[in-house]
Amino acid sequence: MEPSTQQQMADYFRAIASWRRVRAEDYDRDPRNIRCASGLEQLADHVLNLPDDDERVVQLTRLALHGGMLELEQRAHVAVSRFRFHTPETSLDGMLEHIIELQLADISEAGRFGGRLPEGDNPWERQQS
Numbered sequence: 001m002e003p004s005t006q007q008q009m010a011d012y013f014r015a016i017a018s019w020r021r022v023r024a025e026d027y028d029r030d031p032r033n034i035r036c037a038s039g040l041e042q043l044a045d046h047v048l049n050l051p052d053d054d055e056r057v058v059q060l061t062r063l064a065l066h067g068g069m070l071e072l073e074q075r076a077h078v079a080v081s082r083f084r085f086h087t088p089e090t091s092l093d094g095m096l097e098h099i100i101e102l103q104l105a106d107i108s109e110a111g112r113f114g115g116r117l118p119e120g121d122n123p124w125e126r127q128q129s
Contacts, residue, residue, distance in 0.1 A: 004052065005061040008070040010044035016081050017041050032085045039084035046092040056096045063103045072099065073106030 003011070017040035024033035050057050064070050072080065076099050084090050 002068040005057050005065055005070070006047045006050055006052075008065060008068075009047045009060065012070050012072070013040045013044040013047070013080065017044070020081075035088055036081075036083055036085040039088075039090070040080070043083060043092055043095060047096070056100060059100050060096075060103070063100065063107060073103055075106050076102040 017037040020033045020037035020040065024030055024037070047057075060070075064072050064076070079095075079098060079102055083095055
């Protein structure tokens, strides 16, 4: 049985939180790294408490769960890695919505650098609806 989207998200957030804690050690315990790590751990706990039919869970399942793994695109990943780094008051729900917005934007731009491709011949195309 594959882990739920919520578990995939929580694992993803916790992995980045661990990285942030290491970064804090590298940079003289910069409090922003610790704050970010703590926020990501809170975000991980938050998503684990969301029901399967939460609209954000449904959207992220469709947009970012591929082959049983959560795969956030570049801007969504960077935003997660900076959660509460610069803006400590960012809300948990606001962050989830922001991740979805960025994931949609990244997907809509993926593969567009080659111009228009024939229908059915775009290897970067993903279902967005």
